[in-house]
Amino acid sequence: MTTKTLFSCLLLAGSSMAVASQPSQAVLDAAKVSTTLSVTDCWIRAIPAPAPAGGFFLVKNSGDQDVKLIGAASPAYGLTMLHQTTHSGGMSRMSEVPSVTVPAKGTLAFKPGDYHAMLEQPDTSVKVGAKVQVSFLFDNGEKVVTQCEIMPANTRGHGHTQHRQH
Numbered sequence: 001m002t003t004k005t006l007f008s009c010l011l012l013a014g015s016s017m018a019v020a021s022q023p024s025q026a027v028l029d030a031a032k033v034s035t036t037l038s039v040t041d042c043w044i045r046a047i048p049a050p051a052p053a054g055g056f057f058l059v060k061n062s063g064d065q066d067v068k069l070i071g072a073a074s075p076a077y078g079l080t081m082l083h084q085t086t087h088s089g090g091m092s093r094m095s096e097v098p099s100v101t102v103p104a105k106g107t108l109a110f111k112p113g114d115y116h117a118m119l120e121q122p123d124t125s126v127k128v129g130a131k132v133q134v135s136f137l138f139d140n141g142e143k144v145v146t147q148c149e150i151m152p153a154n155t156r157g158h159g160h161t162q163h164r165q166h
């Protein structure tokens, strides 16, 4: 294999990994609705396409086992990924994460400047004040389906809490 071929294989592998956190509709349909996991307070910052929009929410795990959130999908967006923003030396950058652990009997907040969903390719239903459906898939094979409110681009957080911008 030539170096050039190897390089394009790596690119291909990289791009298939990039969509790995968006489960297919068939996988979501097959997943059973969780009785121990919930997703609440979900909102999405309205950002004009093609810039990706951040999605923020609270995951609660009332079960006895740690569970990993492994992906999310919305019929209103073409692509949804799980991202984490990290800060070092006054710089912030974000990268895709394959999963995020929600501890047993615990909660995990996806919030600006931290873990978030990254939503791309909005359809015409995405308008400030509208609600869109988002499904969340976990590594125990369960799902949570919730509604997320589209909030103005300058929203920093629900309930007037002070969060850093995305």
Ligand SMILES: [Cu+2]
Pocket (backbone or CB within 6 Å): 083, 084, 094, 095, 116, 117, 118
């Ligand atoms: Cu992001």
